[in-house]
Amino acid sequence: MNFVAIAIPFFLLLVGLELLVNWWRKTNYYSTNDAINSLHLGVLSQLTGLAKKAVQFSVYAWIFPYISLFELNSQSVWVWVAGFVVYDFCYYLYHRCSHEINGLWASHVVHHQSEEYNLTTALRQTSGGVVNFVFYIPLAILGFEPIIFIAVGSLNLVYQFWVHTRHIDKMPAWFEFVFVTPSNHRVHHGQNPVYLDKNHGGVFILWDRLLGTYQKELDEEPVIYGVTVPLASWNPIWANFEVYWVLLQDSVRTKKWSDKFRVWYKKTGWRPDDVSEKYPGPKFDPYKQVKFDVANSITTKTYILYQHIVTLCLSLVILYQAPKVDNSFNVVSMIVIGFGLFTLGKLQQNTKWSHQLETLKIALWGSFIVLSPYQFEWPLEISMLYGLSSLIWLAGSYRSKSNNINIKKIIPGN
Structure with missing residues (x-):
């Protein structure tokens, strides 16, 4: 179970x-x-x-x-x-x-x-x-x-x-x-x-x-959360591949054949000498942490929240019906939802073409629901209402689009 x-x-x-x-x-x-x-x-x-x-x-x-x-x-x-x-x-x-x-x-x-x-x-x-x-x-x-x-x-x-x-x-x-x-x-x-x-x-x-790996939480040392090399992205697909990509680059760039393999199983943070010398990594001071965030309009924020709720609902339906349906449909469902998460992450960051990609997602999701060989627990009218409301809302978000990056400095412990 x-x-x-x-x-x-x-x-x-x-x-x-x-x-x-x-x-x-x-x-x-x-x-x-x-x-x-x-x-x-x-x-x-x-x-x-x-x-x-x-x-x-x-x-x-x-x-x-x-x-x-x-x-x-x-x-x-x-x-x-x-x-x-x-x-x-x-x-x-x-x-x-x-x-x-x-x-x-x-x-x-x-x-x-x-x-x-x-x-x-x-x-x-x-x-x-x-x-x-x-x-x-x-x-x-x-x-x-x-x-x-x-x-x-x-x-x-x-x-x-x-x-x-x-x-x-x-x-x-x-x-x-x-x-x-x-x-x-x-x-x-x-x-x-x-x-x-x-x-x-x-x-x-x-x-x-x-x-020997225990450490007590110290009152005099407030915890600073995150990783020493920040992701600085709201893209969930990139979040899963970022470090793999870094390791792959190091593996390709090093001239020593043994290092091409060692980079995968050596201690975390280890890099081949020739690569770290030619491509030095970023240096971060945890006590001067800067949190990543992006400023969005109120319209965009509420649209993102709306799409997030729809994403959760659709995903839960797919998860709970997964054991009863064909595995190929589960794979398609994963790709469809994954694409939606990718476009929403792009919208959160206000990147170029983010609104166009989100429009494509709405069309894809509408088609997925309508053409699905399995019966979802809502009528066609609700699917059409979702698509129409999303497009109108997204258009309003595009008109109020902001490209300001809002960087917030952390006070350790807050």
């Missing part, structure tokens, strides 16, 4: 609740563009995850009879509890390696690109990461059946959602000692030198304490 899919509506409700708390406390922990971009990356991750999870489950189920050393009774509660604990240890190893190896970081970096820290950051997930499956093979060796692997994995992710908040301070000492908490996980998302690559546990912080 995939508990993540079931929990999505509750995740969105909790995001809304945190927004209300944020408004009530006037804490300013949300940036509209950043939050929407995180949610878009979450949507893209869930759609691509349809294929990834199917492959991972199939491979696990296939190898399980051949490599399992024990026959564990899946009807036993203790077997499930043990599976949950073992899975979290495997997750710790995978998560730690994702911060310490270039090729794995290229996928995981997506989750850390946000310069804010709120519940939408939890939903900001990668669309890559197929090789992470090998870290969970020990579960099969120990005899945990495929259904346990899928269920405890999704429960692990559900737990991790609530720790992505700044509205919960430190919790009771015993809880902070054993479990991952908001305070523990805020450290993990910090780019401060003292916090970098710490606190990798998913549910249990004990792994970090035992293996």
